[in-house]
Amino acid sequence: MTPRRARLLVAAVAVAAAALLVAAGMQGTLTFYRTPAEVLHDPAPAGQRVRLGGTVVPGSLRSEGGRTRFLLRDGAAEITVEQSASLPGTVREGQDAVVEGVLDAHGVFRSDTVMAKHGNEYRPAGPGEAADGGAAR
Numbered sequence: 001m002t003p004r005r006a007r008l009l010v011a012a013v014a015v016a017a018a019a020l021l022v023a024a025g026m027q028g029t030l031t032f033y034r035t036p037a038e039v040l041h042d043p044a045p046a047g048q049r050v051r052l053g054g055t056v057v058p059g060s061l062r063s064e065g066g067r068t069r070f071l072l073r074d075g076a077a078e079i080t081v082e083q084s085a086s087l088p089g090t091v092r093e094g095q096d097a098v099v100e101g102v103l104d105a106h107g108v109f110r111s112d113t114v115m116a117k118h119g120n121e122y123r124p125a126g127p128g129e130a131a132d133g134g135a136a137r
Contacts, residue, residue, distance in 0.1 A: 032051065033051035033052060033053035033098045034050055035052075035054060035074040035077075036076075037074050037075075037077040039052055039079060043103055044102075044103065046102075049100060050101075050103070051098055051099070052081070052100075052101075053097070053098040053099075054074045054078070054096070055072065055074070055094065055096050055097075056070050056091060056093050056094065056095055056097055057071035057072070057078060057093065058093040059093065060093065063087075067082055067083065068082070068087050072109070079103075079108075080108045080109065081108075081109045082108055082110055083112075083114055084110070084111070087114055088114060097114055097115065098114075098115040099113065099115070100112065100113040101113070
């Protein structure tokens with residue numbers, strides 16, 4: 001092997017290793033979610049947790065007995081979501097949200113985590129944050 005080919009081979013291996021390290025590092029930071037149409041067309045196996053993202057349908061937000069129900073819509077479908085925990089104040093009708101939970105046998109998405117959009121990212125309200133998404137006072 002010529003010295004030039006050896007250098008090219010070493011460079012190619014180094015680039016591949018760097019790309020692998022970047023991809024592995026990003027694995028834990030990326031948050032994927034499925035749309036209502038995807039969940040209805042290809043539901044997850046029973047009991048498997050998924051993230052569902054869409055827009056909260058105006059007029060659908062209802063709270064009763066410690067539970068909140070609302071519809072999440074994408075461009076093609078909508079799913080009823082029943083949330084067991086309190087909703088962050090940033091979740092509003094007409095706004096985007098991502099929920100985590102399972103789709104039950106009746107087609108209701110049973111959620112225990114809601115991530116509202118804060119700027120350009122979705123995240124649950126953290127410790128020390130008020131329900132309206134602002135800092136605690």
